[in-house]
Amino acid sequence: MTIDAPLLPHRAEAAANARFQALVLPYLDAAYNLAHWLTRNDADAQDVVQEAMVRALRYFDSFHGTDARVWLLAIVRNTFYTLRARHAPELARDPLDDEAHPLIDPGPSPESVALLAVDVGALQEALARLPETWREVLVLRELEECSYKEIAAITGQKMGTVMSRLARARERLREELTHRPKEGRRHDLR
Amino acid sequence: MTCDESRLLHAYLDDELDAAQSAQMERHLAACPVCAAAQREHERLRKALAQPELYRRAPDALRRQWEAPPAPVAAPRRHPVALAAAAGFIGALLLSTPAWLWLARPDAAPAAVVDEAISGHLRSLQPQHLMDVVSTDQHTVKPWFEGKLDFAPRVKELAEEGFPLAGGRLDAIGGRSVAALVYRRRMHAINLYQWPADGADTPQAIARRHGYTVIDWRQGGMRFVAVSDLNEGELKQFALAFDNTPH
Numbered sequence: 001m002t003i004d005a006p007l008l009p010h011r012a013e014a015a016a017n018a019r020f021q022a023l024v025l026p027y028l029d030a031a032y033n034l035a036h037w038l039t040r041n042d043a044d045a046q047d048v049v050q051e052a053m054v055r056a057l058r059y060f061d062s063f064h065g066t067d068a069r070v071w072l073l074a075i076v077r078n079t080f081y082t083l084r085a086r087h088a089p090e091l092a093r094d095p096l097d098d099e100a101h102p103l104i105d106p107g108p109s110p111e112s113v114a115l116l117a118v119d120v121g122a123l124q125e126a127l128a129r130l131p132e133t134w135r136e137v138l139v140l141r142e143l144e145e146c147s148y149k150e151i152a153a154i155t156g157q158k159m160g161t162v163m164s165r166l167a168r169a170r171e172r173l174r175e176e177l178t179h180r181p182k183e184g185r186r187h188d189l190r
Numbered sequence: 191m192t193c194d195e196s197r198l199l200h201a202y203l204d205d206e207l208d209a210a211q212s213a214q215m216e217r218h219l220a221a222c223p224v225c226a227a228a229q230r231e232h233e234r235l236r237k238a239l240a241q242p243e244l245y246r247r248a249p250d251a252l253r254r255q256w257e258a259p260p261a262p263v264a265a266p267r268r269h270p271v272a273l274a275a276a277a278g279f280i281g282a283l284l285l286s287t288p289a290w291l292w293l294a295r296p297d298a299a300p301a302a303v304v305d306e307a308i309s310g311h312l313r314s315l316q317p318q319h320l321m322d323v324v325s326t327d328q329h330t331v332k333p334w335f336e337g338k339l340d341f342a343p344r345v346k347e348l349a350e351e352g353f354p355l356a357g358g359r360l361d362a363i364g365g366r367s368v369a370a371l372v373y374r375r376r377m378h379a380i381n382l383y384q385w386p387a388d389g390a391d392t393p394q395a396i397a398r399r400h401g402y403t404v405i406d407w408r409q410g411g412m413r414f415v416a417v418s419d420l421n422e423g424e425l426k427q428f429a430l431a432f433d434n435t436p437h
Contacts, residue, residue, distance in 0.1 A: 021256075021257070025257065028252070029245075029248050032247060032249075032252065033246045033247070036246040037246070042249070044376065046252055049248065049252060050252065050401055051377070051378075054312075054401050084377070087377045120243045120244060123238055123239065123241070124244065127239075127244070138239075141204065142240065143239065143240075143244060147204075147206070148204065148206050163200060163206070167197075170200065170235060174232070174235055177235075
């Protein structure tokens, strides 16, 4: 039961609301999916999306682009990093350094071929263990099916960086799924 | 990494190469078993990642919050049945809980105050704007307000209730200086505004707007307005905890 007190909107505000609902709301699932994979839990994901939507509504006037999904996902991502920096500054600096994670040899190994027919649970764990800069490009590419250009716009990176991070992310994921190394948990920041 | 072409394998998989590069990669894959095997594995991985269980859709509660029907232009109409149910619910509340826990009343929170409170809350979320005094200790926060306001705000520690005090600052509502206390709940900030107000205590009135919850009440000669993007239930819990904690 809700007993709320809706406030009377001005006409212009009502029109803006209707536009917001039509343009931005269709991407609530996309926003939540990204937030979920960044935070790796539902309570925080809801917090992030809620705050991101509030910001999106607030800055909706400044949205003149054509792609509301990219715009909203960029806000979700920024909100996640801002909230986390405020909430847990010690986690704000991602330990990932591309140089420290050289590409491993992508050559196939017999067991990997068999193991790659993975169940959702294993995949989920492996994805959650990835460093977040890799996790986010992978989620944007594979789950959200964004182009490199869109990912670059959302994450504020160069296309080349997107490409190399994606390659590293996939190799790492493949490795995690193949060997399921215990020490992989060192990437678990929680 | 055995061959230079594999550098572009992922761009090829993602269909990000131009036609010439793409054709070149196809030729390479036909000739290089290592890259071809890698391609097959990554295709398999991609298929695995496309399983719908991995895509997390927004929970219904969150969706409902944002799919709210356009706010009514006239005073909100309530369905008689809903009203009766509400009355019954409030009746039950009155029997089981302190009388102040009285919700409802669309007119209870004057829109101007709610607007200002939300604006203040939004301003406070800008970088470096949240707090002028940062402390989880009420004995640091309370004295900080001395000499800055013409009243002594009530500062309470609510960490045990799950709402740790984070700090405070000065703000303005309705043209007067008010105290703003900042509390935390997970990744949310709660702003609690307070200033002296004459008149009898009033029940807590809840207003919601664009995902913000505002609770407005008067108690012991003080007006309180709590604002957060927390859900209604949790902000109520906060207001309840604040009221029930002695200072």
